[in-house]
Every structure is written in structure tokens, then in C-alpha cells.
Amino acid sequence: MAMSRALQLSREDLLRAYRQMRTIREFEERVHAEFATGDIPGFVHLYAGEEASAVGVCMHLTDKDAIASTHRGHGHCIAKGCDVHGMMAEIYGRKSGLCAGKGGSMHIADVSKGMLGANGIVGGGAPLACGAALAAKTLKTGGVAVAFGGDGASNQGTTAESMNLATVWKLPVIFVLEDNGYAESTASGWSVGGDAIKRAEGFGIPGVRVDGHDFFAVHDAAGEAIERTRSGGGPSFLHLKLNRYYGHFEGDGQAYRRDGEVAGLRAEIDTLDRFRRRVTEAKLLEENDLAGVDREVLALIEDSVRTAKSAAAPKSADLLTDVYLSY
């Protein structure tokens, strides 16, 4: 097997990748725990288990690049540079949240970072990513756009329309299919007809299938795809096979999964464990380095929850602002 390009990342980049993935994991583990106490309103869809996708892809992006996200958007937000305190406050419905408490978990966004929003509509993001790519192309910014979508979204017409439009308009857009095996409770093995790679190829978009729990494989494949697209090669497609550790939403009893399925995943193919083993065996990072990151991340998440809990709710006057420019 050829040496992964990602293994040649600088020590600084490896630490950054680990820090982001650990931040996503701890953020989601904590939201899981806090949601169970009843303090978090609404519903949340957790990204734990899928960290290598968001981080492996977004490490190749800067603020001039845009992403469109999904229901399961916390990981994409963190990987694209959204402020963790602002995110946690948003999930708690606080005025200090990234969206002033008006969006919540399903709509966290930071347009200034190129994060065009988690999306409450399955398949809603792909056309928006095409638009962001069109803007980059027309304004000649050199930017690209990434459309994240799950196996559920892959069956929406918007995904097919966007892939076709991306080819016809030669847009700098990368479609990333996060195939976690379940669209809500329905298995992708049943709901996705044919083959995802062949679907993309049918639109003239080259696709690669990657182990979505292997940060290095994702980082390599995403790097190639994004480089190809950024340099004018047209749209690209990645099919990441991965797993989520929690239900479709918090409170989902997951009766559709095998007994012990998630425990097995956590024990055998956990993204962060695999990353840790790879970098320490190759002597790229020391256990001490990683343990230091773990401590810092836990402190960050703890602080984000503490400040979110004590932050002020929006005032009733806030109900009537931000609808239009005028109010």
C-alpha cells in the first residue's frame, strides 16, 4: 500500500486534525448526556463516529470555500471553524448562540466561515452548494464548495439535479456522501438502488469509495478530489462508508440496529482510536501530545456547556428581528 499522503502531514496539522476530531466527539458525547437531562430543547442529531469525514474533508478548505451541511451538522460546523462556545449556546437556545438562538441544532451556520448551515431538509443543501460554487466561479475567488449529504439525501431529487447542474455548469463543487448505513431507521442497503459511485459517474462525475473511519484515507481522497475540482477539473464525488454512534436523533431507541452493534463499532473501528494508533506507531505524535489535546478539549467542552447554561435567553423583542433587513 502506498504511503498515505496524510501520514506526511506536519506535526502541527496532525495535532489539528486530532484536536478537531476529538472536539467533535466530546461535543457530541456531552450533548448526548445533557440532552438526556432535558435541558436542551428540540431535537439533536449527533455526528459521533463520523469525525474523519468532516475533518478529513474540511482540512483542505479555507474561509473562501463553502460547505452545505445536513441534519447531522455539528461535526461539519466544528471542522469548518465555527466557534464551539457559540455552537453550544445555540443548541441551548441562547442569545449568545451563533444564530442568536433562532436556528438551533439543525440550522447552525456561520456564513463568514463558509459554513452555509446545517439543514433541516434532507437533500436541501446540495443546490445551495452548487450556488456557492457558482459564486466562486463567477467572482473568480478560487474557492470550491462541498455538499455533504447522507445516504437518505442521496435519494432526493435535489441530489441528482445538483450533480447534473454541477456537470453542465462545470462547477467547482465536491459531493461528499456520508453513508452511515441508515436513513433515519431505514437501511441504505435497502433504500439506495444501484451503486452510488455509478450514479455519480452517470452524471460524468468521477467518484471514489473510502473507509470513512480512516482519517488518513479520507484526507487523501478528499485532497485529491478537491485539488482536481479546484484546478478546474469539474465536480468530484466521494462515497464515505461510516457509522454513527447514536440514533437518528436523540431519543431514538434504535430498535432497527443489531444488539451490540455500536459497542462493536466503538471497540473495533473507532476513528479516533485508529488515528491514535497510526500516529503513535509511526512515531509522528507521542501519547503525551494526544493526552494533552484530550484534556484541553474536555476543558473547552465543559466551559462551553457551563457558559451556555448560564447565558441569557433571547428577549421577547428578538422575536421580531432578523426577518428582513428592515426588521
Next chain:
Amino acid sequence: MSKKSFRQAINEALAQEMERDPRVVIMGEDIAGGLGAPGEDDAWGGVLGVTKGLVGKFGRERVLDTPITESGFIGAAAGAALRGLRPVAELMFVDFMGVCFDQIFNQAAKFRYMFGGKATTPLVIRTMFGAGFRAASQHSQCLYPIFTHIPGLKVVIPSSPYEAKGLLIQSIRDDDPVIFFEHKVMYDVEEEVPDEPYAIPFGEARFVREGDDVTIVAFGRMVSMASQAAEALAKEGVSCSVIDPRTASPLDLPTILESVRETGRLVLVDEASPRCNLATDISAQVAEQAFDALKAPIRMVSPPHTPVPFAPALEDEFVPNAEKIAAAVRSTMRAPSKQAAE
């Protein structure tokens, strides 16, 4: 100043705004036309020729023909608006909204609010609407009430070539998403339109005529029908104000209320289906805020609650016209006035 058609006024507004601001791009099905086909470039200029000639002036990078893929390109227009372009998308017939509504009402309309005021979406969707073309049930609807219902969208319904040019320029300069309704029967209507660019502000109704007895409020093509009715009624000695609100969202309710306080009678004319349309909406607000000023029941002139029929005999019966409006006005004049009751 020269005589221009509704079609030319819209084309001129697009050209002048594209000239002024390089971030303005237009997109839609066949808006140049003939792309990839063996014949002429700019073969159509839109299905009714509204965008004809723009590709020659601005090139394919800013005049973007799309496949027939409304969710795809309307969503792309919304995403592009978030990232620095000012797209004007043409959704050929408003009836096709059904296949891309998510991108309009869950995405574009909501960005600003959902993102805590940190996003602007300077998007215009131009769309053709209305009956009278024998285009039947899927190409004739008047769906602006549905968009008016949605917070975050602005809804513009020009009633003449002059109005169309000024309101479209305002739509393109506006930083909120705008749905711009062009009545398909009006494209060949002509009037004097200034050559230079001008913007008509949103939410400011105009008096098409002023009168003392009855206030008539009408939108789009119905404004000229209401004016015809008012003309005929004047000969009978009934003096009507005709108000064109120009925009359904925002709505200039104060002007309507002020007029109703002067006349005491209100007739609302709306080509949209009669349930939950602009007429019922304004009626409810006037009843709530100026009930004391009313001398007669509010009358509404709208089509029956049916799909738009195809047969000319049926479609002509379906669409409100000057006679129906005049009949409604006369009925308010016959109603016993409050003064008489006192």
C-alpha cells in the same frame, strides 16, 4: 422617455442593473435559449422573449441557461446569493414552484432569521403568472398569496410597464429575497417608461385614481380592470379610489386604511383563488382596524374556487373583469349606510 412594453421594461431593468453591478447574474430555462443546439444562439430569450438580447450584451457567464431543473437552479441561486452574487432567477411559470418550493420557503426565506441576522440573501425570482392565455390549470395560477404567507420573502406584483421597471430595479437592489410576479397577459401592454434607471420603493401603495365613495384595491393585471370599472362608475356618479399596493409583502396597509376611513366602502380585487388570498387578508385587517369606518360590507372580487379552466368560454367566465368589479362596487353603494341606519 419612450413607449415601452411590459416585456421591454423588464428587459431594460435587467440590462441596466447588470450594467451597473457585475454581481448581478440571471439564470433560468431557455433565458437565452438554443444552448447546445445547432441553430441560433439567443434563440428564445426566455419562453416569451423577456430576456432576449441580454446574452449578447453580458455573455454566458452572467446569462446562465439552465437545464429543466427548478430545485437545482433555484437552490443554486439561493446559495449564490449567500456567497456574493445577486442572482435573478427566472422560474418560467409560477406553477412550477411546486417542484422547487423547498429551496424558496425552507432555504432562501429562512436564512436571515435562522442564522440570527448574519446572512443576507439578495435573490430575485421572476415568474410568470395569471390566467387569460388559455394555458389551463398548470400554467395559469396566481400563487402570490402562498409566497405572501411566508415571512422572509418579499412579494412584488407590478401593474404596468412603468411599475415593472422601477419595481424590478428595486427588487434587484434589495438585500432580501424577492418574488417578482409578471402577469403573462401584460407583456405587450405599452406605456411611457423613462429610459434611465429608477427604483420604486416597496411597501408604498399608489393611487391610480382618487374618489370619495368607494375604495377599490387591486393587484397586477386587476389594477387596469379596476380602473376600467371606476371609469364606468364615474359616469353613473359613483366616485372611486383605485389603490395599487404594488407589493403584497410588505403591504402598505396604512394607505388602504386611510382611504377606507375617507370612503367607508371597500372592494378588493384579486385574481388569486378566493380562499386565503390577498383580498381575504386585507379584508380581515381592515375589519379589525377600521370596522367603525365601514358604511357597507367589504366586497371581494375573485375567481371561483376552481382550477383555471382551459376552454375560452370557461376561462373568460373565471377571470374577474371590469363588469364584475363594477357590480361589486354598486352593491356596496346599495348597502344601507351607517348614517342612514342612525
